[in-house]
Amino acid sequence: MFTNSSSSKELPEQITSAKSGQSSKPLASTWEAGEPAPFDPDRAMKYLKQLCDLGPRISGSDGMAKMQDLLKKHFENLGAKVTFQKFEGKQRSQPKSVPMANMIISWNPESKTRVILCGHYDTRPIADQERRREDWTRPFLSANDGTSTVALLMELGNHMKKAPKMKVGVDFVIFDGEEWMFDPKRDKFFLGSDYFADNYRDHRPAYTYKSAILLDLFAGINTRFPWEENSRFEAGGLMEEVWDIAKELNVKEFVFERGDAVLDDHMGLNRVGIKAIDIIDFSYPHWHKLTDLPENCSGESMAKVAKVLSVWLQRTK
Numbered sequence: 001m002f003t004n005s006s007s008s009k010e011l012p013e014q015i016t017s018a019k020s021g022q023s024s025k026p027l028a029s030t031w032e033a034g035e036p037a038p039f040d041p042d043r044a045m046k047y048l049k050q051l052c053d054l055g056p057r058i059s060g061s062d063g064m065a066k067m068q069d070l071l072k073k074h075f076e077n078l079g080a081k082v083t084f085q086k087f088e089g090k091q092r093s094q095p096k097s098v099p100m101a102n103m104i105i106s107w108n109p110e111s112k113t114r115v116i117l118c119g120h121y122d123t124r125p126i127a128d129q130e131r132r133r134e135d136w137t138r139p140f141l142s143a144n145d146g147t148s149t150v151a152l153l154m155e156l157g158n159h160m161k162k163a164p165k166m167k168v169g170v171d172f173v174i175f176d177g178e179e180w181m182f183d184p185k186r187d188k189f190f191l192g193s194d195y196f197a198d199n200y201r202d203h204r205p206a207y208t209y210k211s212a213i214l215l216d217l218f219a220g221i222n223t224r225f226p227w228e229e230n231s232r233f234e235a236g237g238l239m240e241e242v243w244d245i246a247k248e249l250n251v252k253e254f255v256f257e258r259g260d261a262v263l264d265d266h267m268g269l270n271r272v273g274i275k276a277i278d279i280i281d282f283s284y285p286h287w288h289k290l291t292d293l294p295e296n297c298s299g300e301s302m303a304k305v306a307k308v309l310s311v312w313l314q315r316t317k
């Protein structure tokens with residue numbers, strides 16, 4: 001993901017100290033109608049660490065294969081239908097293509113009107129925001145960049161079978177090939193989401209995707225989500241719905257301000273008529289750096305976003 005505006009823009013200083021004091025309110029065990037899912041921030045962090053412990057998960061690598069295996073087991077055990085949408089990832093700068101796969105995790109697959117919660121799961125081959133060139137090729141775990149989305153979906157997955165009745169089917173869609181790029185002048189971004197979008201347009205399934213919410217860089221400490229400009233332009237109504245729910249639930253991280261225009265996996269979805277927005281905190285100071293580690297992520301930040309998503313899922317029709 002990158003901004004259309006200057007990429008060398010100064011990012012605001014972030015406070016990176018751990019949050020003091022955990023919420024003492026006990027977690028509800030059931031997901032009551034109209035209420036947020038009883039999302040467990042500690043378990044979400046456990047998933048995040050478990051994925052990072054696999055090491056880098058670059059498209060086509062062993063790390064990626066191990067993660068796919070882990071996720072397939074996780075979501076099938078929870079009762080979801082898991083599909084791998086396989087394709088070949090090609091870049092102009094690379095002599096060989098690499099086998100890639102988007103993962104589609106379907107809940108109530110019989111529903112003909114569906115919504116998507118999505119993000120990417122591949123990690124970047126190079127940590128190219130590091131100042132020292134020799135650091136670029138050191139192992140890069142990408143904790144908040146992609147991995148945090150997968151961790152949120154893993155935790156939310158624990159509650160989906162016990163969710164209050166929804167009017168829409170829900171697909172968690174995890175894209176491959178978002179980060180698999182080597183030469184920004186020649187290579188394409190967003191291989192997985194573009195493939196998914198083209199496939200949806202060209203082989204129309206028996207169901208319709210109504211809307212999609214993309215998560216990226218959303219799990220840092222002290223997050224802030226302004227309106228991402230491309231989302232506002234392409235899917236302003238959906239953006240308003242989601243930010244209004246956040247306001248109602250007193251989730252103050254969703255701020256009513258214009259943010260950067262970010263090119264990300266939601267662009268392909270909007271291109272084929274799926275209204276899609278990106279919930280992103282582009283001021284995350286560890287973006288594409290070796291310090292993008294679990295210790296710079298927060299389960300509470302994940303829980304706040306999940307709170308908004310889980311209410312939105314019930315209201316959408």
Ligand SMILES: [Zn+2]
Pocket residue numbers: 001124145179288
């Ligand atoms: Zn990235």
